[in-house]
Amino acid sequence: MGLTLAEKILARKAGRATVAPGEILTLEPDVVLSHDNTAAIADTFQKMGGDRVWKSDRLVVTLDHAAPAPTNAHAENHRKVRAFVREQAIAHFYDINHGVCHTVMCENGHVRPGALILGADSHTLTQGALGAFATGIGRTEMAAVWALGEIWLRVPETLRIRIDGLLGDRITAKDIALRILAETGPAGMDYRAVQFEGEVVDRLTTEERMVLCNLAAEGGAKTALLATDMTMDLYLAGRCPESAFEPFRPDPDARYEQTLAIDVTNLGPFVALPHSPANGRPIRAVAGTPIDQVFVGSCNGGLIADLRIVDRVLGGRPIAPATRMIVIPASRETYRMALAEGILARLSDAGATICNPGCGPCLGAHQGVLAAGEKCLSTSNRNFRGRMGCRDAEIFLAGPAVAAATALKGQITDPREV
Secondary structure: OEOOHHHHHHHHHHOOOOOOOOOEEEEOOOEEEEOOOHHHHHHHHHHOOOOOOOOHHHEEEEOOOOOOOOOHHHHHHHHHHHHHHHHHOOOEEEOOOOEOHHHHHHHOOOOOOOOEEEEOOHHHHHHHHHOOEEEEOOHHHHHHHHHHOOEEEEOOOEEEEEEEOOOOOOOOHHHHHHHHHHHHOOOOOOOOEEEEEOHHHHHOOHHHHHHHHHHHHHHOOOEEEOOOOHHHHHHHOOOOOHHHOOOOOOOOOEOOOEEEEEEOOOOOOEEEOOOOOOOEEEHHHOOOOEOOEEEEEOOOOOOHHHHHHHHHHHOOOOOOOOOEEEEEOOEHHHHHHHHHOOHHHHHHHHOOEEOOOOOHHHHOOOOOOOOOOOEEEEOOOOOOOOOOOOOOOEEEEOOHHHHHHHHHHOEOOOHHHO
């Protein structure tokens, strides 16, 4: 019997010819990721008796969740992280000027097909867009990995999601992802490996594939990933040494727990209503809802592909006078590309506020938190109650085209109508 993509990666890591769902494997990760939570993990690591991390060259540390530090408490946390990085001689450290950890990981060659990546963040699944088995773990688990250099994982069942058809005008990967979550619900992918494939997936850019993998976390997925192809190879070229990866594809006779087939030919814009990413509806259900703030950013909506779409939809027109628009590129690389292409200047001319790369208001720390009673349409990945700093505010999730159209009109708007 053949192996799914996730099973093939885990079998290789275990040095075995085959593995089966439900088996428990003890594995050494290729890369481990932490961000502003590094100081808290280091404290647990030291309480466990840890002195030196098992392999400092396997650690990637970023400062992105509250960057630059908005409070004294955040500044003190950053100071502790920087001290730990120096003490442990961690070479792969990205300070406040680099951007969101998941995007930084992909852009800086830390992800390769077939790798096992552990991150102390639930959206580590993003890196599966480059063919890795990437999964989020807790802080205590991460401290143990730092100390021991291994983790046990249960081999997950695989949910295969085939996406076929033709995408309509101004319909994006975010619309597809929200449509899928509306069908599976918030727990429909629990501890599954989600394998994306299909003719639409084949045509998506790497950044668009990251959107799919990232949002699988909101369905409870253990990991989400794609097989290697030419698109992936082109993205990795120059970022990851050619000798560091090999093609990874599922076997033709692999067995899947379930196959979900999605035809996007007639798919329109999708919007997730408060307070769940799985609470998606076709845009007609909420069109006309007044919006106080539009947020374009995060690891799920601040990539260069997203900013280009926003720029095209706005078309040089000014945003609605009563609506704020905050734009935060996901990374320094994205920021510089958007700067060079004139996108940031045009968005600024339209009335948008441009902030430095990072997570921004996605986690409710700064750069655009909401007031009671306000409504925000966001390209980020979560709209839980209180997610953007206020339990009495409402967050709608949508793709970049909807975000741009909404900013233009000051209310939730179908981008095909502007």
